[in-house]
Amino acid sequence: MMPDDTVVIDRAGLDHLVDVLRGHGYRVIGPQVRDSAIVLDVLDSGAALPAGWGVETAPGRYRLHRRDDEAVFAHSAGPGSWKQFLHPPRRKMLEIGPDLEAVPVEDVPPRFAFLGVRGCDLASIEILGRVLGGGTYPDASFAARRKDLFIVAVNCTEPGGVCFCASMGTGPGVSAGYDLALTERTGADGHHFLVEVGSPDGARILAELTSRPAEQAEVTRARTEVSDAAGRMGRQMPELDIRALLRDSLESPHWQDVASRCLTCANCTMVCPTCFCTTTEDVTDLTGDHAERWLRWASCFEGDFSYLHGGSVRQSGESRYRQWLTHKLGTWHDQFGSSGCVGCGRCIAWCPAGIDITAEVGKLAELAGDPDADG
Template identity: 60%
Template sequence: MPSATAPPDAGSTACVLDPEGIGALVRELRARGRTVIGPTERDGAIVLAELESADELPYGWGVELEGGYYRIKRRTDAAAFAHSAGPQSWKNFLHPERVRQWTADRAPDGGMTVRAERPEPTSFAFLGVRPCDLRAIQIQDRVMTGGRHRDDAYEERRTGAFLIVVECTEPGATCFCVSMGTGPAAQPGYDLALTEVVDGTGHRFLARAGTEEGADILAGLPRRPADDLTRTRAREDVEAAAGRMGRTMPEVDLRALLAGTLEAERWNDVAARCLTCGNCTMACPTCFCTTTEDVTDLTGDHAERWRRWESCYDLDFTHLPGGSVRSSGRSRYRQWLTHKLGTWWDQFDSSGCVGCGRCIVWCPVAIDITEEAHALHQESLDRQAGPKDETP
């Protein structure tokens, strides 16, 4: 669902922007009535928030990541996008965690007035979308608008959103986008793509347009032709990032692996550690499940219905008159992982994982989706090999 059709000469629009050009980009987007969302340093994290100017970008900040661990750190240069995925994703803006659907008020005559809620019309511009998160947005598009049951509120927020992808040159310790085929290079679907280059010749961005609107905005910015050195450095930095992924998935058919290991002993191991807190589903850029809750005021004359994110780790997620279908932590973790890597294909013709690593970072006990996949694969191999012959 790009904001415009791709021009036939999109590849020829490559140019170089200095940091001042990024400032001009933010000003131009705001002048066109767009709400610019991008990364900024706040409360000890790189978070996504509305930007009034490019000065709010996290220049000079990086991150340290590991399972259950996240810290920001000062860099020795002024790079703005040399950090991995933070606690939020663009899902927070396109598919917000809590939305009021309607209100109802009792009239003096005993009747009831019900008012449906519509999202505030917002023209988003997302600055700093990682390639893995671009793929996550495309997956959410398929889930929310690609079938018979369309989410009109999502479609209103998503339609016309201007996407500025920044290719990854410094993957985090929990990144595995190469295994999922989602990065670190930008794939089609962006309006503008940037590759940040910081070297002895300066700080700059290789910029390319992917749509007509992207080309139109790029043409109005202070820029210069793309030189061979910048093109080469940008390409080499992205290629080097592909070789420095902190994690990998086993090189097997993950869909088949999960389908064939439903009774694996490994599920007991992870169940002993999993808190079923649902942090992984909240941080995941593709998890989409919701529930509704109705609330009233103390008088009983005013009621509201809210839609909020729900997690398959919640005991009541599968509650039926006879009780919960998945009553154990083992079954709930298995449901999440097998859906994310396996049965998502049956529903939506793709994997539900983009390799961003957020579920690893924000798990309180550092459960690692890639470690679990490798362990299931090894257990499958061991089972196929049969018992070891320990005869002396």
């Protein structure tokens, strides 16, 4: 992290970065304040960044607050993730007219530039790449969106109350998979960003900005601030063999306990940056002359998600939560070679019942008699 050629840009330089990316034809996506949350959306200029805003998170809780500085990346994950741009929530696949001919809808995505991608979310983009972009039948829509993606990552120095990326090995620092990486610093020596280059495209964009070489002391302080953030995570995933725990806990009484709190609302799967399931819907207009097929996100918490002829395989909330957790943290390894969880904490903050994935794993371990069950 932070090699010798690290440079420094100021706040005006960050705004210029947005302009330069737009000038190169990128659709720049970044954080901004809307509807009492920090959301990800198209950035027309750096002025829309959430300067001076922080967030407070806890199970079932997310609140914005004003900071006493003008930091723009001092907020943990909001309700939206970058997934919505790489794997849209709804996408029209084909249209059928009166002649009953199915016409595929042309899918020509923009070239995206993501500004402000934290370690957890960088890992989630990599996971989605393996899930949707890999294998024998890659998802063409995802692949087209991912192909020219420019990523400006952010080393996190402000973890939130529901964050646990350090215990998932995905943050708070970023180490690969970006074009440029920023570390934001505020304080006595001013508001600035240390910038590292991660690709030739990143070097080309950085060359258009006004920057100066970073001093060794600045690099050392920034490194310390990022590593200190690992010790300020609000949560941690218990350090144990979770795959084995879940494999051996299929009949645990704890699933019933979770089900007594879980509303099966599917919020956790909608906000999760790695949940990828979809279903298709066919719709017609009132005349019956025009029909469309849409792809939309689906959730393993939906009643008809596991519908087979004759009924749903998972009829109880207990079985649906167990499916979600055992896939996310267990069988995901078998399918895709890693955990499906990056420790962003979104599912904890946005669960209306405050159900906490780290606490539920800890409780399962405790009931299984694991001495390391301290989430």
